Amino acid sequence: MNTAAPPLPYAPDAAEAELSVAAASGAKAAPLLPAARFAGPIPWVIAILIALVVIAAAGGLTLGNLANSARADLSAAVTVQVIEPNPDLRNQRGAEAVRVLTALDGVRAVRLVPEAELAALLEPWLGAGAGNGDVPIPALIDVELTGAAGPAEIARITAALNAAVPGARVDAQSDWLRPVYDALAALQWLALGLIALVALATAAAVWLAARNAFAGARDTVEIMHLLGATDRQISAVFLRSVLREAAFGAVVGAALGAGAVWLLGQQFAALDSGMTSGGGLGLADWLTIGAVPLGGVLIALLTARITIALALKGML
Amino acid sequence: MDDRPAEIVKFDNVGLRYGTDPEVLSNLSFTLYPGSFYFLTGASGAGKTSLLKLLYLAQRPSRGAIRMFGQDLITMPRERLPDLRRRLGVVFQNFRLVPHLTAFDNVALPLRLAGADDKRVMKAVTDMLDWVGLAHRAHAIPATLSGGEQQRVAIARAVIARPKMLIADEPTGNVDPDMALKLLRLFEALNHRVGTTVVVATHDVHLLKKVPDSLIMRLHKGQLSDPTGALRYPPRPAMPKGGGV
Numbered sequence: 001m002n003t004a005a006p007p008l009p010y011a012p013d014a015a016e017a018e019l020s021v022a023a024a025s026g027a028k029a030a031p032l033l034p035a036a037r038f039a040g041p042i043p044w045v046i047a048i049l050i051a052l053v054v055i056a057a058a059g060g061l062t063l064g065n066l067a068n069s070a071r072a073d074l075s076a077a078v079t080v081q082v083i084e085p086n087p088d089l090r091n092q093r094g095a096e097a098v099r100v101l102t103a104l105d106g107v108r109a110v111r112l113v114p115e116a117e118l119a120a121l122l123e124p125w126l127g128a129g130a131g132n133g134d135v136p137i138p139a140l141i142d143v144e145l146t147g148a149a150g151p152a153e154i155a156r157i158t159a160a161l162n163a164a165v166p167g168a169r170v171d172a173q174s175d176w177l178r179p180v181y182d183a184l185a186a187l188q189w190l191a192l193g194l195i196a197l198v199a200l201a202t203a204a205a206v207w208l209a210a211r212n213a214f215a216g217a218r219d220t221v222e223i224m225h226l227l228g229a230t231d232r233q234i235s236a237v238f239l240r241s242v243l244r245e246a247a248f249g250a251v252v253g254a255a256l257g258a259g260a261v262w263l264l265g266q267q268f269a270a271l272d273s274g275m276t277s278g279g280g281l282g283l284a285d286w287l288t289i290g291a292v293p294l295g296g297v298l299i300a301l302l303t304a305r306i307t308i309a310l311a312l313k314g315m316l
Numbered sequence: 317m318d319d320r321p322a323e324i325v326k327f328d329n330v331g332l333r334y335g336t337d338p339e340v341l342s343n344l345s346f347t348l349y350p351g352s353f354y355f356l357t358g359a360s361g362a363g364k365t366s367l368l369k370l371l372y373l374a375q376r377p378s379r380g381a382i383r384m385f386g387q388d389l390i391t392m393p394r395e396r397l398p399d400l401r402r403r404l405g406v407v408f409q410n411f412r413l414v415p416h417l418t419a420f421d422n423v424a425l426p427l428r429l430a431g432a433d434d435k436r437v438m439k440a441v442t443d444m445l446d447w448v449g450l451a452h453r454a455h456a457i458p459a460t461l462s463g464g465e466q467q468r469v470a471i472a473r474a475v476i477a478r479p480k481m482l483i484a485d486e487p488t489g490n491v492d493p494d495m496a497l498k499l500l501r502l503f504e505a506l507n508h509r510v511g512t513t514v515v516v517a518t519h520d521v522h523l524l525k526k527v528p529d530s531l532i533m534r535l536h537k538g539q540l541s542d543p544t545g546a547l548r549y550p551p552r553p554a555m556p557k558g559g560g561v
Contacts, residue, residue: 219412220414220415220416222374223412223413223414224414224425224429225397225398225401226372226373226374226401226406226408226412227401227402227406227425227426227429227473228398228399228401228402228404228426228429228430229398229429230395230398231395233429313394316373316374316375316376316394316397
């Protein structure tokens with residue numbers, strides 16, 4: 001046993017005491033508490049939730065792109081049908097309609113769809129005899145306008161045709177896809193709702209985990225308080241742990257989600273369908289998806305911060 | 317003109333109860349002055365630990381007023397408590413070492429919380445552990461230390477930041493008589509050389525004789541008695557220098 005006079009302990013000077021609060025949230029806080037680990041599955045729960053959000057976000061963005069692409073392709077397109085059972089009269093009125101349409105302002109291109117092309121289009125439904133004249137098929141004219149085919153344009157074209165071509169029917173092509181657009185919009189809202197629900201679930205999981213972690217370390221926290229630790233010093237340690245585990249979950253979840261999205265993209269690309277080709281993800285979309293794990297980590301940190309702050313407020 | 321030194325602690329008609337139970341401390345009024353050495357005695361259940369909890373800010377009183385270092389504890393927001401706690405050194409009855417930290421890191425805690433740099437922490441903690449005879453156990457965690465060793469770590473932690481007031485709850489209960497005397501000498505050194513106010517709760521009457529300049533406060537059923545004049549001003553030591561009761 002050392003019997004020498006006791007060493008006078010070191011005393012932090014006033015300047016250090018002033019700095020202590022600043023130091024509290026920094027590296028010096030690191031060894032103060034055990035790494036407040038969440039219960040084992042929490043990083044994986046976060047990973048699964050983030051993967052779901054990534055998939056939902058990618059789905060929503062894809063649907064949005066699909067709708068926008070289709071809308072852009074068809075927004076200026078108009079179809080004129082000349083409904084006349086007599087083939088000669090139909091051909092004559094079709095030609096007249098092309099003449100009238102070509103002379104109209106705001107029309108970029110007019111194309112009378114050949115009968116053979118129409119027959120080929122209808123063959124899947126009417127069979128090989130679709131073009132033999134047994135079933136009267138309207139003459140079909142594709143019109144491309146210089147602007148959008150809004151109701152006013154449709155009315156103007158209809159009025160111009162009515163005088164010269166009785167029985168002509170004018171439709172904006174985008175009208176045919178309106179129910180599809182509505183369905184796509186509904187799916188987008190569904191994706192948004194899923195993202196919101198998963199964000200809530202993430203916050204709830206972190207809240208539970210942070211509460212459990214705090215309860216497990218309560219005695220240590222109490223000792224730290226009695227030794228002069230500030231709330232900032234204590235919560236910094238917990239938040240560091242949350243950050244580490246949430247970041248791990250976010251990275252794993254983002255990788256899983258992005259992998260799933262990529263695989264789905266490959267599957268749809270293999271369909272080689274005109275409809276799905278407009279739904280590809282651009283750079284901005286991928287950046288948005290990249291923000292999902294960051295958002296997840298922020299939600300986790302914010303939730304943990306609030307949870308720990310509330311728990312600390314309950315202590316003296 | 318009142319030439320009394322500014323008090324370290326002033327209790328005014330303080331009472332403490334836990335929940336709806338009867339008061340464990342009643343009508344406590346006393347003042348602790350800087351540089352004094354107090355023993356707090358009383359039988360088990362007299363309220364010593366409860367009184368110490370009030371002193372080391374683990375508990376707020378149910379009634380009455382407490383001032384510490386010139387500040388009103390009753391109205392003080394909790395955000396300002398850490399600043400006061402850093403002026404205190406506490407030896408808890410059951411040591412309350414942080415279980416996952418080594419002896420070294422436990423002793424270093426108050427310095428780290430106060431923002432001391434690693435170099436100074438290393439020197440101060442190494443010296444202190446050496447002095448309490450635990451240099452060779454610096455990297456042991458509390459669970460592997462004996463009761464006496466844990467107590468010495470707790471005492472080293474309490475004094476390492478040179479507190480303005482040292483509060484110790486039965487600090488020599490688990491150590492041999494030689495070590496008990498040695499630890500008391502440490503408290504005295506802090507008291508005499510640094511001016512630390514020392515409050516030691518004990519029921520060991522032999523301990524009281526070891527510190528001649530000490531003052532005695534006695535608790536009985538939650539009430540404080542003043543048999544030796546410790547609570548008057550100027551406070552009168554319980555025994556003259558040189559020993560004797």
